[in-house]
Amino acid sequence: MSNSVQKSQRILVPLAFVGLMFFSLGFALGINSFLMPVLRNSLSATGAQSNLLLAATFLPFIIFGIPAVRCIEHIGYKKTMAVSFALFACAFGLFILAAKTASFAWFLVASALSGTANCVLQASVNPYVTILGPMESAAQRISIMGICNKLAWPVTTVFITGVISKSIEEITLPDLNMPFLMIAGIFVLLGIIALIAPLPDVKPETANAEESTERPPMSTISKYPHLILGAIALFIYVGVETISLATATDYAKSLGLTGDNWGFIPSFGMIAGYLVGAFCIPRFISQVKAFQICAIVALAGSILTAFAPASISVWFIFLMTLGCSLMWPALWPMAMTDLGNFTERGSSLLTMAIAGGAVMPWIRGIVEDACSSFQLSFIVCIPCFLFILWYGFWGYKIRKH
Numbered sequence: 001m002s003n004s005v006q007k008s009q010r011i012l013v014p015l016a017f018v019g020l021m022f023f024s025l026g027f028a029l030g031i032n033s034f035l036m037p038v039l040r041n042s043l044s045a046t047g048a049q050s051n052l053l054l055a056a057t058f059l060p061f062i063i064f065g066i067p068a069v070r071c072i073e074h075i076g077y078k079k080t081m082a083v084s085f086a087l088f089a090c091a092f093g094l095f096i097l098a099a100k101t102a103s104f105a106w107f108l109v110a111s112a113l114s115g116t117a118n119c120v121l122q123a124s125v126n127p128y129v130t131i132l133g134p135m136e137s138a139a140q141r142i143s144i145m146g147i148c149n150k151l152a153w154p155v156t157t158v159f160i161t162g163v164i165s166k167s168i169e170e171i172t173l174p175d176l177n178m179p180f181l182m183i184a185g186i187f188v189l190l191g192i193i194a195l196i197a198p199l200p201d202v203k204p205e206t207a208n209a210e211e212s213t214e215r216p217p218m219s220t221i222s223k224y225p226h227l228i229l230g231a232i233a234l235f236i237y238v239g240v241e242t243i244s245l246a247t248a249t250d251y252a253k254s255l256g257l258t259g260d261n262w263g264f265i266p267s268f269g270m271i272a273g274y275l276v277g278a279f280c281i282p283r284f285i286s287q288v289k290a291f292q293i294c295a296i297v298a299l300a301g302s303i304l305t306a307f308a309p310a311s312i313s314v315w316f317i318f319l320m321t322l323g324c325s326l327m328w329p330a331l332w333p334m335a336m337t338d339l340g341n342f343t344e345r346g347s348s349l350l351t352m353a354i355a356g357g358a359v360m361p362w363i364r365g366i367v368e369d370a371c372s373s374f375q376l377s378f379i380v381c382i383p384c385f386l387f388i389l390w391y392g393f394w395g396y397k398i399r400k401h
Contacts, residue, residue, distance in 0.1 A: 015141065017197040021081060021125050022145040024190055026152030027159075028088055028114055029246075031095075032057060033263050034157045034168070035107065037250045042173050043104055047377070050250070051365035054242055056108045057115035058357035064116050065351045068123035078199055080124045085191030087117035092184040099176040123351075128199075144278070146325075150270035153245055154263030159183075168253065225398045227346050230335025233391040234353040236384040237327050239360020240302070243381060244320040245270070246361065247374075252314050254374040262314060266321040273325020281326070288392070291330035295389040298323025302381035310375055320381065327388065334396040360384065 036050040072080045091114035098106035129141050157168070163179040164171060221228060245266045252262035273294070281290055301319025308316055332350060339346045360380065368377035 014197070014199050015129075015144070017193070017199060018125055018129060019145060019148045021121065021190070021194070022148040023152045024085075024088070024187070025118060025121055025125070026149040027156050028091075028118055029057065030153040030156030030263065031114070032111070033153060033246045033249050034160055036246070037168050037253050038171055038173075038176075039104065039107065040250070041169065041171075043102065045104060046365070047368035047374070048362060048365035049104065051361040052108060053111045054246060054361040055358035056111035057118065058238070058242070058355050058359075060112060060115040060119045061122075061354040061357075062352050064119045065123065065354075068120045071120065072124055077124050077128050078194055078197070081121060081194040082191045084117045084121035084124065085187045085194060087113060087120065088187040089184045089191070091117055092180045092187065095180045096177055096184075099173040099180065102173055122354075144274075146274045146328075147271050150245070150267045150274070150321075153267050154249075154261060157249060157263055158261060168249070221342075221346075221349070224339060224342065224346065226337070226396050227335050227339065227342075227349065229391055229395045229398065230331060231349050231353045233388050233395070234331050234335070234350055235356035236360060237324065237331065237356065237388055238354050239356035239358075239363075240298075240381045240384045241321070241324040241327075242357040243361050243364050243378075244301075244317050244324060247364070248314060248317050251317075251374050255310055255314060257314065265315065266317050269318040269321030270325045273322050277326045277329070287326075287330040288334065288396075290326045291334070292389070292392045294323040294326045294330075295385060295392045296323070298327075299382065299385040299389060302378055302385055306376060306378040306382065313375055323385070330392075334392075337396075338399065 032053050035053055036045075039045040039050050039053075068080070071083065075083075091110050094106060094110035094113060098104075098110050125145075129145055160176075160179040161168065161171070163182065164175045166175065245263075248266050249262045252259070277290065281287055285293075298320050301316050301321075301323055304316035305313050305320060307313075335350060336346050364377045364380045367380055368374050371377065
């Protein structure tokens with residue numbers, strides 16, 4: 001018993017530091033939820049233009065996913081985390097420049113650099129959670145990290161509006177200098193903390209030379225249709241999850257609703273799902289069954305958000321994110337089953353699919369501009385969740401024998 005307690009205590013402190021880093025990931029992504037309505041007001045940005053911020057944030061996952069892994073292999077987890085925080089600090093320095101020059105292009109550049117930092121930090125903290133304890137409890141730790149991450153999304157808006165002491169409708173670009181400077185300083189401090197934190201700096205395991213020469217070429221991907229379909233499902237899942245997480249405040253403002261904290265609606269949906277998953281999977285329900293139920297819930301939420309009376313429709317975003325919550329941990333094992341020597345390459349393919357967060361919100365913005373209705377633009381989520389639902393019941397079973 002004493003050994004078990006000692007092990008738990010050894011895990012607790014590193015887990016707290018990593019939880020802080022997951023919170024910072026959500027905080028940095030939450031800047032998009034804040035900036036989209038601000039840029040609409042200050043720069044008269046259209047729906048498609050404001051959603052380009054999300055595109056700029058997620059495109060680096062395609063470009064820098066593999067380099068981020070190489071960085072971990074060369075300098076270890078802790079130093080890679082520190083590098084990511086330095087990039088975050090530089091990104092918010094560019095946000096200050098963008099605000100001073102009132103340049104939408106500089107906002108996109110700053111978002112791209114922030115997305116690069118996010119990619120590097122994601123590549124380090126996600127696998128790092130698994131080395132903090134036994135594999136059988138990894139899902140529980142991931143759920144805790146997910147709560148830290150998703151709760152941070154709306155905190156960004158609360159923090160910035162609190163520092164400025166203005167509502168989002170009243171904020172102008174010059175108002176952003178002080179909070180962005182404070183955020184840049186916080187990320188510098190987090191980088192220092194990452195270097196001195198009591199985190200075991202474990203190098204990732206790599207395959208030996210013989211195994212690496214035997215890895216099948218990427219052309220072998222055609223032998224794994226369930227992986228290809230899973231990558232498509234993950235691509236659109238990240239896209240619709242980003243829509244639901246990042247647009248609640250902007251949507252509420254378009255409906256004329258008061259208050260700046262509408263971002264808590266989708267965050268609470270994700271957190272509720274994580275809590276259910278942590279206690280119920282696999283004790284009472286399998287991951288596949290949870291995925292199927294979540295797909296149905298998310299589909300219902302997207303339909304209600306798009307077609308319910310406008311005054312209450314924003315509340316149904318809760319159902320969208322509640323449904324999204326348990327899709328991520330279930331999609332990966334469903335897509336990577338039976339890959340054999342192709343497992344590593346399959347994982348790389350799924351990691352690149354995170355770039356869906358760059359595409360789907362932009363498409364939603366185009367639909368919004370085309371139909372002149374923020375609410376109806378949520379219809380782009382309906383076919384996405386239908387495909388995810390199909391994959392959860394049938395698509396993941398498709399194999400070539």
